[in-house]
Amino acid sequence: MNTTMHRHTHRQMIATISLPALAATLGSLIALAQTPPASTPTAAPRVGGGIGYESHYPQIASGSWTGKRLADGQPDVSGDWSNTIANHNNFTDPQGGIPGDPQARGRTLGPREERAPSRVTDPADGELPYQDWARAKQKEFAVGFFAGGKPEWIEPLARCAPAGIPKSFYWHGYEIRQYPGKILFLFNSGWRLIYLDSKEHHLPQNLKLWQGDSRGHWEGNTLVVDVSNLNGKARLGRTGDFTSENVHVEERYIFSPDNKRYNYVATFTDPTVFTRPFTVTIPARRWSVADKSNGWHYEVPLANNPGGKEPIGDHFERICVENNGGFGQLAVSTNKPN
């Protein structure tokens, strides 16, 4: 296996992230923000490095869509997107690092309010409303993430499993491709095809899947998706947060009028693990060839397009070398459990 292959691996993507490039985009991000609440500064401190460069993000209201549409009438939201606040290190304190990280090297965190809010926007305390047994299990997973020793303590994404829902939205940048009646999400680890209107019924309920089965429709600027058939195997972060095979998700992707941002707002219902439904909010912004390619948000180099033509972003295959070389904490070197 040639080492050049590894340029596409997750670990190198993390290692090669271009912080100056991200810093350069911060100014334009400020301009992109949609009428944030007056008390919310958009010039956020760069907490969490290049992956998470916003500690606050604007709300986007559902409403009509006045932007560009595709031939079948869908709002045209195709292109490259990435979350703005953090990766999956920590679900409820996104810029708070991984609890118990032995590689923290003495870094100290400032006050909680300086960091991005919890992805859990309901309940108001930002905590996942676990049942007691499930909270104990989450804590076990969180400790085991570094301690090791049991196969279930290995985060499945580290074995190249698909990132699932919702983690796919904060695990590297991703691309949206649209077709008549369908929307395809191409994530760094896995993909989703959302069927619009054409299929009313979900797959048989005994089919449990990493990415679930998605049926959606547009309501103005909002893509509404019902996700069933999830197997609950994908963790929500490196903090051990999890759902079960009985989770059901109602997603709303609310796009800004200028088509440069959207907020993912999803309600998770899982009576096996939680005491009540909860809502997750993940802000995202668009990336384009005007941005410099980098190893996290926008892994899109310029295509070989000579002759003075318009620049086009190139999208290479995304294969977790090769579903065989796990990465990250306690990763395995084969696809066999250890």
Add this chain to the structure above:
Amino acid sequence: MTTRRGIQGFRQGIGALMAACVLLGPGLALGQSAGGGKIPRQANGKPDLSGIWQTTSAADFDLEAHIGRKDAPPGLGVVEGGSIPYTPAALAKKQKNFENRETADPRLKCWTLGTPRGIYYPEPFEILQRPQDVTVVFEFGDTVRTIHTDGTLHPVDTDHEFWLGDSRGHWEGDTLVVDVRDFNDQTWLSRAGDWHDEALHIVERWKLIDANTIDYQATIEDPNVYSKPWNIEVFLYRHREKDFQLIENYCYTLDYDQYYPYPKS
């Protein structure tokens, strides 16, 4: 390349045309193909390859003609001229692969099948098409391949060693011609142990011969492994069952599937 198989398939396709016209969605435009049958077209007039496709051939079991084996149904073979022109040393490696196929075939680990194997692997794949690209989503392993049809060229850097190769396509009449190169050496071409190395270069030709049949041809060359380029041809049939869709199959997760969301006590 017109083969007896191809002609038979063509006749069957014509026979299915009436039903296809009824079943195709209202948004799908039908246009005249060079062969005389109606084929779906996109708004820009290019043939519309969108849909879910699958071979009925035994190509994945063995590209060459073979009798039935315990692990393979018989097949007439899909190689033009009958056999793959391996160099003597490469043939010895193929034979060793064949002997070890029950454990050595990368498909057993659910690794990316590669190009062209994913196309004739006996599991459906979906084509999603826009003017600028043709996206091929494989059920097996949930691999995604993009064929760029935006006029861009292969990357200047040629050492990416992709699992699927780098695919740049263009239309020649109603045929999508795709140049694929920059591979790694980790994939097999069949479960009979057919192999290649990083010098693999493929030129594919995708052509709808009726609304529900793609004639898929590929020229395969690798000077390190074969004495000359060789050609294959398989037909791909559209899945028309009601509500048919791909079912996620991240089969490489199955070895550790049991540990998540949490071990059942």
